[in-house]
Amino acid sequence: MAIQPLNVVMGPATVYWAPFGATEPAYSAIQSPPSSSVWTDVGATADGTSALLEVEHTFTNISAEQLIDPIGARLSKRVIQVTVSLLEASLQNLNLAMNQLTTISPGSGYSVLDPLTSITSLQPQYMAILIDGWAPTTGTTEVECRRRMVIRKCLSSSKVDLEYEKTKASTFNTTWTAFFVSSGIAPFEITDQQS
DSSP states (O other), rough: OOGGGGGOOOOOOOOEEETOOOOOGGGGGTTTTOOOOTTOOOBOOOOOOOOOEEEEEEEEOOOOTSSSSEHHHHHHHHHHHHEEEEEEOOHHHHHHHTTTOOOEEOOOEEEEEEEOOOOSSOOOOOOEEEEEEEOOOSSOOOOOOEEEEEEEEEEEOOOOOOOTTTOOOEEEEEEEEEEEBBBTOEEEEEEEEEO
């Protein structure tokens, strides 16, 4: 296979979040940011880190007593995760990293974040994550093409750290794990712009 330089992709992405079930942007609007009335930009991400979508498949071998080699394998598990280091250490991003399990109360010249203290068996507040990045160019010229990844139902599965150090910025290192949506809706979708 010949090398295709226009398939090489490099550059930062913009990360947004919305409540689970939020209206997703139209495919035809891939060059435009998603609606700010639905999707919230998480702001800057830490320099030298990535907005990372990982999909891990686990295959379980099928074996027979009479054979030393597996006969085959079947997909038995899938883990979908998004990892982002949020550079803007706002109370809103802290709340996001904590699955909205806090309340933020604004006052005159201050805001107070309190964790929820009641014991609850309610369903957690799932969210959707949208990553706008770059896609390979499909034409013969280097035209900018976008890639949009929507992870439809997530919860943050990471420990939240509030760290202060003289020589580095505070960040919220977040990992969101995706969950099953329905038999007719995939847990994530990737759309590439075609030039």
